[in-house]
Every structure is written in structure tokens, then in C-alpha cells.
Amino acid sequence: MRATHQGALIAAGTLLGTGLGGFVDGILLHQILQWHNMLSSVRPPTDLVTMKYNMVWDGIFHAFTRVMVTLGLWRLWRAGQRAEVPWSTRTLVGSLLLGWGLFNFVEGTIDHQLLGVHHVHPGEGELAWDIGFLLLGLVQIAVGWSVVRSGRGDVSPRPGLLTRVGAAEVGTAGRA
């Protein structure tokens, strides 16, 4: 049987990549480097209260990235149970990169450019950092999609799945 329904695996990998990319942003840029916080351009964290205010919204942001990871894992689990979904490392890795790039581009466009709730590295060169972040997202999307496309020849389902499906069908036929 040829497994050609790549979409299920792409959607799972993209959700996972979005969530993990969000964690990179939150953990690296918000917490370790402390370049920005979720609302640092509208409530600059200049004292204890505003720092804690931003900390709460950073936590809510992380909760949403966690939801994306959970949805991605659930989708991946479901995809692995379907014989028509190819079990392709290239498709999954490309989708992860695609999701990370989508996060950077969409979040950068909406939060940095349209709403201005925070910027990548506020201060001198702020716009350059924001544009660089968007370009990074576009590069990740392009590379991710090309890796996904390179895996379109992978048409085998998850190893062992067909055996189980076949056994189940034999069992069903035997009972009928």
C-alpha cells in the first residue's frame, strides 16, 4: 500500500514546530537574554510591578505554546496509526522547521509590526532586529518546505503498522 497522505504528518510537525519555536522565543529571548517580554513595549518592565505584569503574560504565552506542542503530539500519534500516512523523517523534520518559521513570521508580523506590543531587541536598531526576525522566519519556511518536498517520495507507512492492520483484517474476516 502506498501511503501518500502527507498532510496529516505535515500538520502534526508544523504544530510541534510552532510550539517548540515559541519555547525558543520565550525561554531564550524573554527569560535567558531578557531582550523583551510579551508586553514590554506597552508596559516597559522598569519596576517590580511592571516586571511581574509582564511575567504573567509571558506565562500565558508559554501556556499557548504548550497547547501547540500538545496538539502536535496528539496529531503525530494519530498520524502514526493511519496506514495512508507516510512515516517520513524528512517530512517530519521539514514540518518542524516550517512550523518554527511560521511562528517567527506570523508572530513577528502581528506582535512586532502590526500591534507593536514588543520588539525583538528594543532600542537602537530595533527595526533591523524585527526585520531580521521576519527574514529568519521566511528562510526557515523556505528550507522547511523544501525538506518536506524532498520527502514526497517516501510512501511507506509506519513500520509494523501494515502487519497489525493486516492481522486485524484477517481477524475480522475470521469472525465474519
Add this chain to the structure above:
Amino acid sequence: MSWMVTCPSCPAGEQARKDVLDHDFGPTLGVTLVPFLVIGAICHRLHRRRIP
């Protein structure tokens, strides 16, 4: 420095957390959620896709 030890429950910290709920919670939640909703919609479309 004692405030640093007790701050998670100090009056200023409690007030900051309360401010989040009292001050534009809905719109700010929407702002935080929008990028994830957009990407969720893209993933929903990708789910049906076969690679040409």
C-alpha cells in the same frame, strides 16, 4: 533584600497579578492568542494537503 525573598506573595506582586485580570485582560489575551490561531488555521489547511 528581604523583599526579594518574599515577593511572590508581597503586596506589590499580588497587585501586579491582580492588575493583569483587571486591566484589559480580554484584549491582551486576544493579542497573545492571535498568532497561534493564525498558525492553527494554516495547519488545518495543511492537514488536507498532498505534496505536488
